[in-house]
Amino acid sequence: xxxxxxxxxxxxxxxxxxxxxxxxxxxxxxxxxxxxxxxxxxxxxxxxxxxxxxxxxxxxxxxxxxxxxxxxxxxxxxxxxxxxxxxxxxxxxxxxxxxxxxxxxxxxxxxxxxxxxxxxxxxxxxxxxxxxxxxxxxxxxxxxxxxxxxxxxxxxxxxxxxxxxxxxxxxxxxxxxxxxxxxxxxxxxxxxxxxxxxxxxxxxxxxxxxxxxxxxxxxxxxxxxxxxxxxxxxxxxxxxxxxxxxxxxxxxxxxxxxxxxxxxxxxxxxxxxxxxxxxxxxxxxxxxxxxxxxxxxxxxxxxxxxxxxxxxxxxxxxxxxxxxxxxxxxxxxxxxxxxxxxx
Amino acid sequence: xxxxxxxxxxxxxxxxxxxxxxxxxxxxxxxxxxxxxxxxxxxxxxxxxxxxxxxxxxxxxxxxxxxxxxxxxxxxxxxxxxxxxxxxxxxxxxxxxxxxxxxxxxxxxxxxxxxxxxxxxxxxxxxxxxxxxxxxxxxxxxxxxxxxxxxxxxxxxxxxxxxxxxxxxxxxxxxxxxxxxxxxxxxxxxxxxxxxxxxxxxxxxxxxxxxxxxxxxxxxxxxxxxxxxxxxxxxxxxxxxxxxxxxxxxxxxxxxxxxxxxxxxxxxxxxxxxxxxxxxxxxxxxxxxxxxxxxxxxxxxxxxxxxxxxxxxxxxxxxxxxxxxxxxxxxxxxxxxxxxxxxxxxxxxxxxxxxxxxxxxxxxxxxxxxxxxxxxxxxxxxxxxxxxxxxxxxxxxxxxxxxxxxxxxxxxxxxxxxxxxxxxxxxxxxxxxxxxxxxxxxxxxxxxxxxxxxxxxxxxxxxxxxxxxxxxxxxxxxxxxxxxxxxxxxxxxxxxxxxxxxxxxxxxxxx
Ligand SMILES: Nc1ncnc2c1ncn2[C@@H]1O[C@H](COP(=O)(O)OP(=O)(O)OP(=O)(O)O)[C@@H](O)[C@H]1O
Ligand SMILES: [Mg+2]
Numbered sequence: 001x002x003x004x005x006x007x008x009x010x011x012x013x014x015x016x017x018x019x020x021x022x023x024x025x026x027x028x029x030x031x032x033x034x035x036x037x038x039x040x041x042x043x044x045x046x047x048x049x050x051x052x053x054x055x056x057x058x059x060x061x062x063x064x065x066x067x068x069x070x071x072x073x074x075x076x077x078x079x080x081x082x083x084x085x086x087x088x089x090x091x092x093x094x095x096x097x098x099x100x101x102x103x104x105x106x107x108x109x110x111x112x113x114x115x116x117x118x119x120x121x122x123x124x125x126x127x128x129x130x131x132x133x134x135x136x137x138x139x140x141x142x143x144x145x146x147x148x149x150x151x152x153x154x155x156x157x158x159x160x161x162x163x164x165x166x167x168x169x170x171x172x173x174x175x176x177x178x179x180x181x182x183x184x185x186x187x188x189x190x191x192x193x194x195x196x197x198x199x200x201x202x203x204x205x206x207x208x209x210x211x212x213x214x215x216x217x218x219x220x221x222x223x224x225x226x227x228x229x230x231x232x233x234x235x236x237x238x239x240x241x242x243x244x245x246x247x248x249x250x251x252x253x254x255x256x257x258x259x260x261x262x263x264x265x266x267x268x269x270x271x272x273x274x275x276x277x278x279x280x281x282x283x284x285x286x287x288x289x290x291x292x293x294x295x296x297x298x299x300x301x302x303x304x305x306x307x308x309x310x311x312x313x314x315x316x317x318x319x320x321x322x323x324x325x326x327x328x329x330x331x332x333x334x335x336x337x338x339x340x341x342x343x
Numbered sequence: 344x345x346x347x348x349x350x351x352x353x354x355x356x357x358x359x360x361x362x363x364x365x366x367x368x369x370x371x372x373x374x375x376x377x378x379x380x381x382x383x384x385x386x387x388x389x390x391x392x393x394x395x396x397x398x399x400x401x402x403x404x405x406x407x408x409x410x411x412x413x414x415x416x417x418x419x420x421x422x423x424x425x426x427x428x429x430x431x432x433x434x435x436x437x438x439x440x441x442x443x444x445x446x447x448x449x450x451x452x453x454x455x456x457x458x459x460x461x462x463x464x465x466x467x468x469x470x471x472x473x474x475x476x477x478x479x480x481x482x483x484x485x486x487x488x489x490x491x492x493x494x495x496x497x498x499x500x501x502x503x504x505x506x507x508x509x510x511x512x513x514x515x516x517x518x519x520x521x522x523x524x525x526x527x528x529x530x531x532x533x534x535x536x537x538x539x540x541x542x543x544x545x546x547x548x549x550x551x552x553x554x555x556x557x558x559x560x561x562x563x564x565x566x567x568x569x570x571x572x573x574x575x576x577x578x579x580x581x582x583x584x585x586x587x588x589x590x591x592x593x594x595x596x597x598x599x600x601x602x603x604x605x606x607x608x609x610x611x612x613x614x615x616x617x618x619x620x621x622x623x624x625x626x627x628x629x630x631x632x633x634x635x636x637x638x639x640x641x642x643x644x645x646x647x648x649x650x651x652x653x654x655x656x657x658x659x660x661x662x663x664x665x666x667x668x669x670x671x672x673x674x675x676x677x678x679x680x681x682x683x684x685x686x687x688x689x690x691x692x693x694x695x696x697x698x699x700x701x702x703x704x705x706x707x708x709x710x711x712x713x714x715x716x717x718x719x720x721x722x723x724x725x726x727x728x729x730x731x732x733x734x735x736x737x738x739x740x741x742x743x744x745x746x747x748x749x750x751x752x753x754x755x756x757x758x759x760x761x762x763x764x765x766x767x768x769x770x771x772x773x774x775x776x777x778x779x780x781x782x783x784x785x786x787x788x789x790x791x792x793x794x795x796x797x798x799x800x801x802x803x804x805x806x807x808x809x810x811x812x813x814x815x816x817x818x819x820x821x822x823x824x825x826x827x828x829x830x831x832x833x834x835x836x837x838x839x840x841x842x843x844x845x846x847x848x849x850x851x852x853x854x
Contacts, residue, residue: 215694215695221653226672
């Protein structure tokens with residue numbers, strides 16, 4: 001074939017990163033950065049003593065990041081699930097189950113390594129169960145994970161007898177205290193998970209296939225993607241993230257509890273949606289989800305530094321979720337309005 | 344009609360321009376459509392035809408330029424505005440509500456006027472009357488559910504929807520690409536009736552024979568600009584093609600004759616049966632193009648799906664290069680060396696929200712990775728190569744596929760499978776919605792593949808395409824292969840005879 005100098009080749013350079021299909025998420029993420037800046041300005045007005053004081057601002061922000069870290073890890077797992085066209089309602093309950101399982105007297109007797117391993121395995125294993133129900137049992141993700149949500153929380157209560165299981169292994173608790181180079185280890189874990197997830201989503205065949213399945217399952221199938229196996233892996237990944245988050249939350253609380261991770265599913269889904277992940281699948285970015293979590297946590301933080309009651313926080317949270325979903329729906333509607341380019 | 348032309352145009356567009364990110368889709372286009380006349384709109388893929396129609400329909404707003412209807416300036420900010428002004432566009436894939444009846448689907452936009460209440464019976468009676476008025480009583484059952492309709496019937500519903508309000512201008516965007524010949528006849532009858540009632544009809548198609556059958560005048564666009572308008576009776580195909588592409592196209596591609604290959608076939612199908620196809624035996628040799636002809640509904644696509652294991656198979660055997668392969672899904676087929684580009688690009692092939700590059704590389708991800716990481720340089724190179732080879736009109740390979748024109752989307756689907764270079768490649772309607780020039784390019788690429796020893800199966804409803812491209816032709820009817828013709832013995836008549844063999848109850852008999 002003659003190598004035609006195509007118009008595509010000619011303009012490839014000029015086009016660059018910001019007017020390709022990457023452009024929409026990029027613009028969106030810049031918008032979220034704008035929201036964060038806005039929140040700092042609000043903070044500066046509300047509590048100038050904190051937000052306009054370098055040292056205090058830094059330590060306040062480290063608090064925010066630490067608070068964001070466990071829900072952030074969960075949101076990243078949720079992002080994969082949602083991009084693949086599914087949903088995982090069980091994340092909070094899986095976190096609780098992993099937390100309880102890894103802090104029983106028996107598990108604690110083996111030391112911190114086994115405790116961590118137990119949390120990760122319980123998380124990933126439960127995620128695998130979700131995956132089997134959905135991929136091979138052909139259950140709707142919403143129903144399957146709703147069932148595991150209830151069951152896992154119940155199992156966690158059964159194991160712990162609804163009691164808080166204090167962690168006596170001090171080296172385990174140090175996970176939440178250790179600050180290499182002044183940065184909390186929890187934050188470092190969050191960053192590492194985010195970077196790995198970014199590579200997984202954007203650079204590997206696994207990520208490409210996740211996007212393909214969520215974008216057009218039939219096309220993915222005809223292109224030779226093993227949809228069932230892939231769905232299984234995606235939910236297992238989400239479960240693994242729950243296991244990691246369980247270690248983080250447990251170390252922070254220095255205790256395992258069947259109450260950990262309450263409403264995490266709601267926060268994670270909301271953060272992912274704010275970050276631009278489509279409820280219908282096929283679209284979403286790790287950067288967006290991370291920013292979504294940060295926006296959420298920063299708003300929380302403003303309530304706390306202003307000493308507002310938690311009722312207000314919850315009301316605000318509900319409002320933000322509704323707003324985020326509405327914005328996304330309007331965007332979808334706006335995308336749909338011009339009838340899709342007819343043949 | 345020439346007498347009408349003297350009167351004021353029903354619809355006049357002046358200096359319409361529209362720009363999308365990176366693409367000037369329309370450049371100061373002028374257009375006049377007259378009542379009582381069918382005007383064809385012709386142009387290469389991406390020339391701006393659909394964009395122009397969407398502006399008329401109120402789905403896009405022009406950057407500049409004006410529209411007027413019967414001499415009166417109008418400006419549409421939504422499809423609703425256009426409907427009120429009597430302008431309707433019939434898209435190829437109309438939105439049909441699956442769980443309600445045809446009657447309710449037709450009146451979905453008009454239900455019920457304030458103060459009035461339609462009973463179901465009244466609604467149905469109106470639809471029955473409409474169907475009788477346009478002679479569709481046998482073509483469409485008012486009680487059928489939306490989900491049961493064929494593509495042609497869906498289009499009829501969309502057209503009848505348009506006719507519930509008074510129409511002054513109606514435009515069709517490639518309406519015939521998934522219709523059978525008899526269905527095309529039904530559509531043309533309707534178009535003529537509308538024309539005779541004084542409606543201005545605009546008709547977009549890449550099929551030249553249709554343009555000559557149905558249109559009174561032809562307006563040609565190239566690169567978003569108006570090339571000219573000619574009277575159909577005073578022009579010919581070569582001249583129109585020259586207007587479209589700006590140069591002479593060498594004659595329709597003809598495949599060089601080659602001796603019939605011998606040895607082991609690349610693909611052997613023995614006794615393949617499932618719910619839709621029965622007892623299929625086929626052989627395709629490397630370097631050969633096997634055409635599969637048949638009427639719409641003959642089971643051609645179903646056969647392709649059965650071969651690649653995308654639908655369950657009850658019996659039969661598949662051999663690649665003489666070795667039996669076990670295929671329980673498209674994934675196994677691809678591994679065994681069988682690639683399949685399906686017919687419906689939106690539903691079965693494209694990730695509409697992703698880039699051209701993502702779409703082209705989807706079936707070769709396993710080849711361009713190292714330790715599961717995609718080699719992006721190679722990915723870009725492949726995407727770049729096939730966008731060039733198939734002349735996919737896009738600002739760059741990072742463009743979202745949903746923003747490409749229909750024909751260019753089709754080429755992206757082809758590019759995905761050409762990039763895969765399987766041992767056996769099955770192409771289902773590969774040139775649907777593709778312009779004349781691009782068809783020749785696609786044929787050349789198929790030619791190149793076979794020269795490299797790849798076996799190609801082409802399913803197509805366009806007989807000239809099948810006849811021009813195939814070394815051998817298998818004709819299907821009712822889920823069975825009713826005959827096989829060597830290229831030397833194949834003629835349209837013989838293919839049609841086989842396609843309708845023993846079939847006196849359906850398409851063949853109704854004329
Ligand atoms: N929403 C959009 N965003 C960006 N570019 C677009 C959009 N819609 C159309 N285009 C571009 O505008 C040009 C004209 O497209 P249009 O769909 O009108 O072509 P067409 O003449 O209908 O082609 P075809 O015969 O392939 O259907 C193309 O280059 C296309 O890529
Ligand atoms: Mg078009």
